[in-house]
Amino acid sequence: MSSSIHSSIAFKLSSSLKTLLVSSKIYSSRKSLSLSFSPPFRHSLRLSYHRTSTDIISMTDAADMDAVQRRLMFEDECILVDENDNVVGHDTKYNCHLMEKIETGKMLHRAFSVFLFNSKYELLLQQRSATKVTFPLVWTNTCCSHPLFRESELVEEKTLGVRNAAQRKLLDELGIPAEDVPVDQFMPLGRMLYKAPSDGKWGEHELDYLLFIVRDVGLHPNPDEVAEIKYVNREQLKELLRKADAGEDGLKLSPWFRLVVDNFLFKWWEHVEKGTLSDAADMDSIHKLT
Numbered sequence: 001m002s003s004s005i006h007s008s009i010a011f012k013l014s015s016s017l018k019t020l021l022v023s024s025k026i027y028s029s030r031k032s033l034s035l036s037f038s039p040p041f042r043h044s045l046r047l048s049y050h051r052t053s054t055d056i057i058s059m060t061d062a063a064d065m066d067a068v069q070r071r072l073m074f075e076d077e078c079i080l081v082d083e084n085d086n087v088v089g090h091d092t093k094y095n096c097h098l099m100e101k102i103e104t105g106k107m108l109h110r111a112f113s114v115f116l117f118n119s120k121y122e123l124l125l126q127q128r129s130a131t132k133v134t135f136p137l138v139w140t141n142t143c144c145s146h147p148l149f150r151e152s153e154l155v156e157e158k159t160l161g162v163r164n165a166a167q168r169k170l171l172d173e174l175g176i177p178a179e180d181v182p183v184d185q186f187m188p189l190g191r192m193l194y195k196a197p198s199d200g201k202w203g204e205h206e207l208d209y210l211l212f213i214v215r216d217v218g219l220h221p222n223p224d225e226v227a228e229i230k231y232v233n234r235e236q237l238k239e240l241l242r243k244a245d246a247g248e249d250g251l252k253l254s255p256w257f258r259l260v261v262d263n264f265l266f267k268w269w270e271h272v273e274k275g276t277l278s279d280a281a282d283m284d285s286i287h288k289l290t
Contacts, residue, residue, distance in 0.1 A: 066131035175220025
């Protein structure tokens with residue numbers, strides 16, 4: 001076989017392999033990957049990958065994930081912070097949610113939890129989809145996610161970056177148009193720091209901004225993110241809590257939602273009804289909860 005044919009095949013194989021590796025996220029574009037071919041092709045293909053073995057994302061993890069969740073886990077870059085909420089770096093959503101990395105103490109990242117009430121002062125809850133990598137099929141508050149390491153979501157002034165992220169994810173997860181949830185209508189009430197395992201392999205370690213908003217909105221839930229939604233009043237929520245505590249119907253609540261319920265929600269709900277949410281706000285404190 002001529003050298004030109006070898007070169008053509010090598011180029012096509014190299015391109016195909018690199019595409020496969022990128023789509024499966026076997027390597028990060030920030031790290032070097034070299035492909036070396038030794039024609040004729042009876043010789044082995046050599047890969048030089050300059051990361052530690054613990055940083056290599058396994059094919060098993062990627063293959064087990066829904067395509068949408070895989071993209072989010074490997075492309076989204078979370079904002080790493082210290083316990084005082086100072087930005088110290090960024091890393092993939094995948095790395096930030098691996099318990100083995102969380103236990104190193106270096107994966108604390110910024111998050112937000114939205115509590116959206118309608119004009120009847122009912123709280124919108126969602127059940128996370130079955131394809132979610134962490135905490136699938138658990139019931140939780142309206143929307144829970146992360147501001148990303150991008151300019152619009154790093155803005156510190158008046159928590160604008162977190163508000164921008166909340167507006168983005170309400171559209172992504174629940175199909176709520178941006179005009180239904182203007183960023184200036186989110187009321188940040190507090191911050192909490194918590195750590196929670198999901199299934200042994202995955203977990204959370206977050207500094208979570210708690211955002212309240214009272215709006216009637218259009219809803220078009222994304223089935224890749226949300227299995228079910230419902231509005232509840234306080235008594236209906238208490239019944240959900242009772243069922244979760246009793247293990248009825250397999251009902252489970254997310255750990256961050258339960259922490260907010262047990263520490264803040266019902267007293268803040270009174271402020272929702274009275275229109276005095278600003279009186280409840282305390283953004284100077286960071287509540288360390290377990």
